[in-house]
Structures are given as C-alpha cells and as structure tokens.
Amino acid sequence: MKCSNHNFLSLPALTAMALFISANCAHAQIAPGVVTLAAGNIVAVGTNASATINGTVNPNGADSTAWFEWGNSTAYGNSTQPQNIGSGSSAVFFNAALTNLTSGFTYHYRCVASNSFGVGRGADQSFWSPAIMLNGPNLVTNECHVPFVDPTTVKGYPIAITAGGYHNLALKADGTVIGWGRNSEGQTNTPASASNVVAIAAGYYHSLALKTNGTVIGWGYNTYGQTTIPVIATNVMAIAAGGNHSLALKADGMVVGWGYNNYGQTNVPVGASNVVAIAAGYYHSLALKADGTVIGWGDNSFGQTNTPASATSVVSIAAGSQHSLALKADGMVIGWGDNSDGKINTPANATNVMAISASGSHSLALKADGTVVGWGNNFYGQANTPANATNVVAIAAGAYHSLALKGDGTIIGWGNYTDGQITVPASL
Secondary structure: OOOEEEEOOOOOOOOOOEEEEOOOOOOOOOOOOOEEEEEEEOOOHHHHHEEEEEEEOOOOOOOOOEEEEOOOOOOOOOOOEEEEEOOOOEEEEEEEEEHHHHHHEEOOOOOOEEEEOOOEOOOOEEEEEEOOEEEOOEEOOHHHHHEEOOOOOOOEEEEEEEOOOOOOEEEEOOEEEEEEOOOOOOOOOOOOOOOOOOEEEEEOEEEEEEOOOOOEEEOOOOOOOOOOOOOHHHHHHHEEEOEEEEEEOOOOOEEEEEEEOOOOOOOOOOOOOOOOEEEOOOOEEEEEOOOOOOOEEOOOOOOOOOOOOOOEEEEEEEEEEEEEEEEEOOOEEEEEOOOOOHHHOOOOOOOEEEEEEEEEEEEEEOOOOOOOOEEEEEOOOOOOOOOOOOOOEEEEEEOOOOEEEOOOOOOEEOOOOOOOOOOOOOOO
16 A cells, blocks of 8 residues: 655644654555654753753654754754664653753753654753843852852743643642642642652643652642543653543553543543553543554544544644644644634634643633734633734633743733632742
C-alpha cells in the first residue's frame, strides 16, 4: 500500500505533542513520537543562568536521534547536541542542560527527533529565567569593615497555569504549586508532597500534580475517588482533570482513568493506544493519538465525543463541559459538541494558533504572536481579552473566567471574580 506524505504535530496539556513528517510510509512505519515536557532546574545567576529542558521520544521501532531547538522566540536558532535514543517502541525520557542564559528572559524550546521514516517535532514550550534579587547588606562585616551582601535568592516564577471550575493553579519554576480562588473542598490547599512538580491539572473542585518521578498526587473534592490515585498510574507523562474524574497518560501511550464514571468517562476504550495527549471535560474524555487523530468517550449527549472527519493532523486537544476543541497542524481550530453561546464557532481571527483551552461556557486560543482570542459565553466578560494580554505564553479557561501567563512571568485574569479567581496571589 502506498501512503501519501502526512504532517502530524502532537502537543501535551501543559504540555507538548509531536509533528510527524513522514514519507512513503508502509506497515505502520512512522517517524518518532515526540513530547516536549516542562523545563526544570531553572537557576538565575545573571548572564550565567541555566535550566534543564526535558522531553520523551518513542522511536517507533527505528533507530532514532533526538535533540532540542531553543532560543528567545519560536524561531529558536540554537540546537543541543544530538543524542541516540535507540530503536525501541516505547517512550524514552531525555534532557539537555542549557547554560549561559540571561536572567529575566523567556526562552522557547521544542524536542526534535528523527529516524529513517521522518522527523518528529514537539510543540513549543517556554520557561522564564527569573531575575535575581539581592537580600541586601548583612550586619556582619569582613576584615575591612565592608558589609557582606547575603547570597542571592531566586523567585520561582510561574511556568504553567491551569483553571478549574472556580479555582486556579500555577506551577512555579522551583517545582512548587500555588492555588487560589474557591477553596470549598480544599482544592487550593496544595499538599506538602507537591514538590518537584512538572505538570498540573484542575478539575471542577479537585486538583492534580505530576511529579518528576512520574507519579501523580491529588487533593480537593474526593467523593468519587477522583484524587485517589490508582496504583497503575506510574510512569505518567501527562494528566487531565474533569468534572469529577481524572486521567493520566503513561509513557507507553496508554491512558488510565479514575473517579466519577456514570457516563463511562473513565472506561478507556481499546482504541486509545499510542496516545500522546489527553483532555477531560465535565463528563467526557478525549485522547490524541500519535497519528494525529482524536478519540472520545463518556457522555455524548451533545455529540462531544463524536470526532468530526475534519479532525485530522491534530496537534492539541481541549475539553469543555460539553464541547471539544482540536488544534490542527495548520494553526486552525475546530470544535464539536454543545454550541450554546457559539463556543464551537471558531472566529475568523483565530489563525496561527499555538494553544487552546475550553471551559463550560467559552473557548480560548493563543496565537503565535502572543495574543489571545476568546469566544462563547461572555456574561462575565470571560471572552473579552484585555488589552494587557500581550506576549502571552499560556492560557487557561475556567467555568466563567480566563487566565493568561505572560512571557515576563506575570499572570493576568479576567471574567468572573466572585471567588477571587482572577485575583492573582502576591506569591506569584
């Protein structure tokens, strides 16, 4: 059988997936599956700041080489030394250290891998190299009676955000998590065990965090066991939180679900294999496969799990309460499911999109120029992007509010504020 050329880009929550450029494919021989993960070990030391950038590569049975492209914009301009990943058929973790960075700047990066069948390019991730703050003179002096200056301290700036129903989480560069907004079920009370975190997810009333060792912790509302992590949720590389259920994507491309299951939203279908991204709606679940297709399961009362034929070459997915979104490799967004308030009617100016987010009432898109587009229900102004939402690197949609993380490490919010969900804490 002869196959035409295909381009697939796959991106985690939040998160990155993989662009596959594959030629003359046959017998399921494809380019490597690539996931760009969050950066870690971010240290600010003036013009000698450093960070570790992370990713996973599935060689898909062919000898593969991987590296990172990085720079101060999505044009990158720099590459790390290539590393041999082997020829296995499961995801392999790898990383690279970046040095001689300049504090106070945003850095972009993506994972790239190649084998004899093509090249996989993970979607863009970014991190903020925090500025240094001196503690000031110390009362102790040296032998020349000159006051010492205390060692520098680094503020852990936020590198990722997520929005639940009425609360938010932010992941800081030091691997800690801050929560704010409604706290009726303890969903913003981050536990002490939430350290060395690389990804976060917020459900309606519960919260999840993924740690560097591939384990997941949860807190908040747990009536349906949505924060009780199953023992099989190991070697996890992505997480998603829905209304009252949770999902985890394992390094072998399999999905684990737990929590409320009245609509079958945690019953992962057999076809959900070789998965590279996941999303959880209120009562439904989505999975993005390495071939750029999307499958859904759970509540389908509005057709939110009926993936349209146009959902090919998908790079990212998002699930609202009763609608679903997909970002395609050409930067266009498509939606399906509940269309009350027009939340799946993608506006004409939502082009060159690099990230998407969906909530119960509205949808958001982040464009490559750092601006944000919103549509759907706007009763609280949640779809009216404020003028200061520029140089944005990440977005999150809550029930009736919106968040944006800017390139300078600041977070802004708009929409419903009744639970303090758009009042960003001073610790951020």
